[in-house]
Amino acid sequence: MRGEVMRGQLGDTDLRLLRIFRKVVECGGFSAAEIELNISRSAISMAMSDLETRLGLKLCQRGAMQMLAAAEGFRTRINGLHAWLKGELNIGITDNLVTMPEMHITDALSALKGHGPEVMINIRMIPPNEIERAVLDGRLHTGVIPTLKTLPGLEYRSLYEETSCLYCARGHVLFREPRAGDTLARGRPVGEEEIRQHDAVLPAYAQTPAIKALHEPLKAAASATDREGIAFLVLSGRYLGYLPTHYAERWVRDGQMQALSPVANSYVTYYSAITRKSRRQAKPARRAQAARESKP
The missing domain is CATH 3.40.190.10 (Periplasmic binding protein-like II)
Structure with a gap:
């Protein structure tokens, strides 16, 4: 219901509103987000107003995005307690790797889908530096990037x-x-x-x-x-x-x-696969990693 304030926990409605806000931030404004989300600008504006009301505060871009990443990560970890894989796996990949003969990302994704048909896989083709930032702040679970330098907060596993x-x-x-x-x-x-x-x-x-x-x-x-x-x-x-x-x-x-x-x-x-240090990987990410490492 519009105007309802959250009482200590995030529900599906809150996550939906936070995702809309994240897309607005990623697109740099309502106009570009309108195309990405396929909803009107007035609907986006109303969603942002609802979110501020439910949060009881003015939106801070970085804080709200970290909250969304934490909430989605928590839900994925809870779902990971079940034998059947559930939740989301957010992956960032550098452009134009699909034609590489040694590329086994598709095999890993196929194996993951076999173990967890309900897992929602989200792939973003973005520049390496953006992948690193997104893995560090929790917006992505893993990424595939050229190994140009190593950041102290990331784990690197050689791929290709x-x-x-x-x-x-x-x-x-x-x-x-x-x-x-x-x-x-x-x-x-x-x-x-x-x-x-x-x-x-x-x-x-x-x-x-x-x-x-x-x-x-x-x-x-x-x-x-x-x-x-x-x-x-x-x-x-x-x-x-x-x-x-x-x-x-x-x-x-x-x-x-x-x-x-x-x-x-x-x-x-x-090229390396990267994950964030000091954070226990979500079960879908661990399963995808295991599938990757099983390939020659």
Whole structure:
């Protein structure tokens, strides 16, 4: 009932209102949240007013979001006492890992669903630094990110190695049409000085010092916040750019992309699964982790 004040415990209505508030915060306002939530702005405003009334205080973004994470975590832990898995598993994953041949996240999710059909799995594709923050403050139970640095509040479990190479696309002056019997489809030798002369797209996300050093000789003419953005620009035929080999494979196979001196222009990124330290994992998260670790 509208105007009812909570009396010492959070019910489903309170959690629903807190989730709406969380989405407003994540989207940066009512307008963007209106699209994400698929409800009107007036309905969102009324929900926020109801939430303030029920809480008996003005909303503080960080405090309310921590309250929601704690409440959902408590409910998940209580459900975890039962033999049958219930609750939520909130996962953050870096973009464009699904094409990695060694990727076993799907196997872990399948095993989890088999053990707990009622588990609500929520996956968010977001940048690594946001995944780290969300795991630290409890909004995510686990995440998969490149291992660029280690934070003291997180546990890291090694998962994969990912190789990236420098690519150009059909239409670029450095692209060479392969002939019968040659290996240009897999890469062609190009001198470093020649590469420096052509526009390149650089990543606008965190990289290790070694990977940054490999990008420094390139002629920076564009940037992208993720690998898909880099692929868009490379496929324009106007830019060079580094992409994971497993991600570029579809275009290489179709003759749309070509690696440039792949031995000299390549690097390896290491990926880890992260969880928060000093917090007993929810049962669905532990089950998913066990399924991951059982894979070779």
